[in-house]
Amino acid sequence: DQQVKQNSPSLSVQEGRISILNCDYTNSMFDYFLWYKKYPAEGPTFLISISSIKDKNEDGRFTVFLNKSAKHLSLHIVPSQPGDSAVYFCAASAIRTNAGKSTFGDGTTLTVKP
Amino acid sequence: NAGVMQNPRHLVRRRGQEARLRCSPMKGHSHVYWYRQLPEEGLKFMVYLQKENIIDESGMPKERFSAEFPKEGPSILRIQQVVRGDSAAYFCASSSDRGTLGLVSYEQYFGPGTRLTVT
Numbered sequence: 001d002q003q004v005k006q007n008s009p010s011l012s013v014q015e016g017r018i019s020i021l022n023c024d025y026t027n028s029m030f031d032y033f034l035w036y037k038k039y040p041a042e043g044p045t046f047l048i049s050i051s052s053i054k055d056k057n058e059d060g061r062f063t064v065f066l067n068k069s070a071k072h073l074s075l076h077i078v079p080s081q082p083g084d085s086a087v088y089f090c091a092a093s094a095i096r097t098n099a100g101k102s103t104f105g106d107g108t109t110l111t112v113k114p
Numbered sequence: 115n116a117g118v119m120q121n122p123r124h125l126v127r128r129r130g131q132e133a134r135l136r137c138s139p140m141k142g143h144s145h146v147y148w149y150r151q152l153p154e155e156g157l158k159f160m161v162y163l164q165k166e167n168i169i170d171e172s173g174m175p176k177e178r179f180s181a182e183f184p185k186e187g188p189s190i191l192r193i194q195q196v197v198r199g200d201s202a203a204y205f206c207a208s209s210s211d212r213g214t215l216g217l218v219s220y221e222q223y224f225g226p227g228t229r230l231t232v233t
Contacts, residue, residue, distance in 0.1 A: 006156075032220050043118070043205050043224030044157070089156060093220050101147070101170050102222065106156035 003027045004092050006105035013112050019077040021108050023090030026071065030092040034102065035064060035075045038087045047088075048075070080112045116141055118225035119188075120206050126231045127196045135191040135228045139208030146189045147207045147222060148181060157205065163189060196232045203227045 005024045013019045023033075031052040036044035050057040050064045050073070057064050063076045077084055087109050091102040119138040127133050139146050144165055149157040159173040163183035174181065178196075183189040193200055207222035 034221065036224075041226070043120075043207075043226050046221045046223065049221060095220060101159060101162050102220070103159065104149070104157040 001026075002106075003030075004090055004103050004105040006088075006090055006108045008108050009106070010109040010111070013080045013110065015082055015112055015114050016079045019075075019080045019084065019110055019112065021075040021077075021088050021090075021110065023073050023075075023105055024071060025073075025092050027092070027094065027103075028071070029094040029096075030103075032093040032095045033064070033066060033073050034091040034093070035062075036089045036091060036104075037084075038089060038107070044089055077110075080110075082112050082114050085110055085112050118206060118208050118223050120204075120225035120228050122228060123226060124229050124231070126233060128233055129197055130195050133193040133196050133200070133230055133232075135193075135204050135206075135230070137189040137191070137206030137208075137225060139189070139206075140210075140223050143208035143210050143223070145209045146183050147209075148189075148191050149205045149207065151203045151205065151227075153202070160191070193230075196230075198232050201230055201232045203229050 003026050034049040035047040037047050038044040048059050048062050048064050050066050055066050066073045087107045089107045090105040093102045118140055121136050146163045148160040150160055151157050161174050161181045162170040166185050178194045180192045205224050205227045207224045209222050
């Protein structure tokens with residue numbers, strides 16, 4: 001039973017346009033969500049997070065939206081740059097019951113074309 | 115380098131041998147997590163440790179796998195009698211005691227990983 005799902009294995013976007021990466025979760029106990037970026041042969045790097053008490057968090061070109069009723073979150077990158085090409089992982093935690101442990105999706109490979 | 119250190123970066127073992135993977139967390143971090151990434155798959159949680167304690171090992175296979183985080187020294191993930199299916203990238207991550215919510219920091223900082231190949 002996969003509790004965090006990223007249904008799009010890959011996404012291709014033109015430089016300067018918006019990239020939208022999606023993530024769905026099934027466990028209603030999840031209350032903290034994170035996005036990580038991963039380049040080949042490197043470990044994931046934390047990008048941005050959001051608590052379930054919010055529905056939006058913004059950091060520069062990156063914005064994460066959370067829709068609790070739909071159990072859905074998305075990461076928007078505007079404008080997209082070639083250096084953003086990487087694998088993006090969505091992760092979820094249930095901080096009230098299982099502090100620290102994160103459940104990851106399978107990732108979406110983003111390619112930004114110059 | 116104040117980041118999470120993992121060694122070795124690449125490890126080749128024959129079936130039946132033991133593999134030991136080491137992880138040194140970021141300075142000041144006392145929480146360590148191990149993840150496994152099989153080819154074409156995402157990161158799968160294995161174990162969560164604090165100094166000298168295993169907090170959550172729900173993702174660890176019941177046999178052949180063990181982990182420790184001693185009072186001194188790095189965290190060790192040990193795989194006994196390796197099989198071909200153990201071939202994967204193993205990532206270690208660490209987090210600090212305090213985050214933006216005043217609780218355990220949920221942002222994890224990852225090492226570069228150890229790529230284990232079992233021949």
